[in-house]
Amino acid sequence: MAVRKKNASNRAFIISAYVFCGLLTVLSLLPFVIMIVNATRSTYQIQQHAISLIPSHFLRSNLEVLSDKGSFNAFRGFKNSLIISVGATACTIYFSTMTAFALVAYDWKLRKPFFTMIMAVLMIPAQVTSIGFYQFMYKIHMTNNFLPLILPAIAAPTCVFFMRQYMIPSLPMEILQSARIDGAGEFRIFNQIALPMMKPAMATQAIFSFVSSWNQLFLPSILLTKNEKFTMPMMVALLNGDIYKTEYGSVYLGLFLTVLPLLVVYFLLSKYIIAGVALGGVKG
Amino acid sequence: MPKKQQLKGISYAKYGYLFSIPFIVAFLIFSLYPTIYTLILGFTDCKGLGNTDWHILENPLDNFKNVIHNKSFVTSLKNTITIWLMNFFPQITIALLLTAWFTSRSNEIKGKGFFKVVFYMPNIITAATVAVLFKAIFSYPIGPVNDILVSTGLRDSAYNFVVSKSAARLIVAFIQFWTWYGNTMIVLISGVLGISPDIYEAAEIDGANGVQTFFKITIPNLKTVLLYTLVTSLVGGLNMYDIPKVFLDGGPDNATLTTSVYIQKQAFSGSYLYNKASAASMIMWVIIVLCSAVLFYVMRDKDEVKMNKEIKMAKKKAKLQAARGGKEWL
Numbered sequence: 007m008a009v010r011k012k013n014a015s016n017r018a019f020i021i022s023a024y025v026f027c028g029l030l031t032v033l034s035l036l037p038f039v040i041m042i043v044n045a046t047r048s049t050y051q052i053q054q055h056a057i058s059l060i061p062s063h064f065l066r067s068n069l070e071v072l073s074d075k076g077s078f079n080a081f082r083g084f085k086n087s088l089i090i091s092v093g094a095t096a097c098t099i100y101f102s103t104m105t106a107f108a109l110v111a112y113d114w115k116l117r118k119p120f121f122t123m124i125m126a127v128l129m130i131p132a133q134v135t136s137i138g139f140y141q142f143m144y145k146i147h148m149t150n151n152f153l154p155l156i157l158p159a160i161a162a163p164t165c166v167f168f169m170r171q172y173m174i175p176s177l178p179m180e181i182l183q184s185a186r187i188d189g190a191g192e193f194r195i196f197n198q199i200a201l202p203m204m205k206p207a208m209a210t211q212a213i214f215s216f217v218s219s220w221n222q223l224f225l226p227s228i229l230l231t232k233n234e235k236f237t238m239p240m241m242v243a244l245l246n247g248d249i250y251k252t253e254y255g256s257v258y259l260g261l262f263l264t265v266l267p268l269l270v271v272y273f274l275l276s277k278y279i280i281a282g283v284a285l286g287g288v289k290g
Numbered sequence: 291m292p293k294k295q296q297l298k299g300i301s302y303a304k305y306g307y308l309f310s311i312p313f314i315v316a317f318l319i320f321s322l323y324p325t326i327y328t329l330i331l332g333f334t335d336c337k338g339l340g341n342t343d344w345h346i347l348e349n350p351l352d353n354f355k356n357v358i359h360n361k362s363f364v365t366s367l368k369n370t371i372t373i374w375l376m377n378f379f380p381q382i383t384i385a386l387l388l389t390a391w392f393t394s395r396s397n398e399i400k401g402k403g404f405f406k407v408v409f410y411m412p413n414i415i416t417a418a419t420v421a422v423l424f425k426a427i428f429s430y431p432i433g434p435v436n437d438i439l440v441s442t443g444l445r446d447s448a449y450n451f452v453v454s455k456s457a458a459r460l461i462v463a464f465i466q467f468w469t470w471y472g473n474t475m476i477v478l479i480s481g482v483l484g485i486s487p488d489i490y491e492a493a494e495i496d497g498a499n500g501v502q503t504f505f506k507i508t509i510p511n512l513k514t515v516l517l518y519t520l521v522t523s524l525v526g527g528l529n530m531y532d533i534p535k536v537f538l539d540g541g542p543d544n545a546t547l548t549t550s551v552y553i554q555k556q557a558f559s560g561s562y563l564y565n566k567a568s569a570a571s572m573i574m575w576v577i578i579v580l581c582s583a584v585l586f587y588v589m590r591d592k593d594e595v596k597m598n599k600e601i602k603m604a605k606k607k608a609k610l611q612a613a614r615g616g617k618e619w620l
Contacts, residue, residue: 027405108308133529135571136553138330139320157316161312161316238416242419245422257426
């Protein structure tokens with residue numbers, strides 16, 4: 007009797023859990039489904055029924071409207087964002103690993119205070135210092151240049167913290183010492199021994215660094231004022247403008263074009279991304 | 291072996307400094323200097339598009355006083371906190387609920403991997419894109435949401451979401467919730483998986499049911515992770531910019547004006563009040579640093595205990611080796 011009761015409550019539990027998860031799945035996916043389907047429908051169709059699950063055949067005409075009107079240029083935004091994100095990611099990964107190496111492999115006097123400082127600046131976002139940053143860049147004529155968006159990535163406290171955590175158990179000092187005996191310089195030891203060992207951690211951090219750089223809006227939008235320098239998120243913000251107010255189909259298509267690369271990357275790497283979030287608890 | 295002897299004599303400490311140089315230089319130039327510069331600008335009369343000329347005010351604190359008494363700034367601070375609260379509570383509740391389900395030992399839920407991937411997905415999408423997408427979805431008079439409301443008969447006519455203050459705020463909070471609950475869930479699940487299974491086994495033997503186990507074991511053991519989530523979310527919330535800016539540019543009637551949007555508007559539109567925006571930035575900076583200090587305090591405890599243990603272990607090892615008369619160097 008008791009057993010049966012337990013089974014019944016278990017079944018109720020399972021069913022309610024699945025229903026709830028199903029609802030959340032719809033909630034997570036529906037906006038993207040609407041976006042993709044409406045990208046293929048004409049403005050008139052959308053005005054009749056804004057929600058539909060049946061794609062139509064207006065993809066090409068929407069694309070024409072999108073590329074004719076105004077300053078939205080998905081390709082240019084894609085290119086600019088790619089330059090910035092790749093540059094920033096490379097800087098973050100290489101120099102964070104280097105800083106972590108300094109913290110793990112060597113015993114120096116200021117090691118502890120330095121690590122404490124990294125922990126202290128971990129949470130301070132760049133956004134609150136943006137006015138000083140802008141004025142500084144304006145003075146040295148670096149606005150409308152990608153370098154102010156790439157070079158600050160060299161100092162990435164969260165990434166250093168993660169790399170250090172990963173390096174402590176996975177980098178045996180004995181190997182470094184035997185390399186030294188073989189006559190390798192410290193810089194070469196770092197590049198040829200430490201870096202390859204850190205590959206898994208570097209890959210995880212590269213994904214997060216790339217995505218956060220790609221999605222950044224605040225700094226690019228105050229530093230870049232020329233349309234030809236606009237990044238993808240800035241292009242997206244243009245879709246909000248008056249020019250596209252009545253062109254529903256092309257707005258959805260524009261959004262779809264900006265989301266597409268991210269979705270592809272996500273579904274290819276979702277396993278690693280989820281594992282990375284679980285590992286680092288990194289929050290933007 | 292001359293080489294080995296030579297190695298013994300070399301101090302490698304300098305390489306520690308050498309390898310930290312890039313980080314330190316980049317930090318000083320791109321982080322510390324702008325922070326100090328922002329602070330100084332807060333005391334000056336610097337304004338006007340592209341103006342880099344400034345003088346310290348006669349009453350250097352004028353900008354700060356001005357900002358604190360500024361109606362828009364106070365509104366924006368209130369909005370930021372309200373929107374954060376409106377997003378955080380549902381977010382942590384649902385994330386905890388899902389965590390309890392996904393880590394349940396008695397009722398294995400299938401498809402966990404799929405749900406995790408789907409729930410986390412919104413987090414990876416550009417916030418600006420999400421904001422424009424939701425604006426389209428909530429658009430008036432013809433938009434997907436209004437379409438559903440009218441055709442299911444929930445409403446007779448379409449509702450203009452974007453002119454209602456509370457609706458606009460609610461939508462911004464919802465978007466924040468929507469993008470972050472998956473992330474919070476994954477962090478919490480990894481926290482639960484870090485709890486020793488022995489405790490759960492002991493509870494099972496003692497006859498605790500799922501609910502009891504969750505409240506008496508999981509939650510207390512998850513304290514640090516929960517606090518971490520709370521503070522990171524708060525710091526992120528205090529910096530909320532992309533969604534309120536792109537969604538309705540702080541409108542309607544300043545209902546979704548967050549402090550970051552306020553600062554951006556002060557500094558980069560209208561009369562380009564770099565000085566007032568700097569003062570507002572520094573006020574936010576102090577608030578965020580205070581919040582981070584709480585996090586730092588919590589995190590430090592654990593790390594220091596670990597470090598002390600490591601040091602003790604190392605010392606013990608060294609002593610043992612000395613006792614053995616071993617010649618291995620450390």
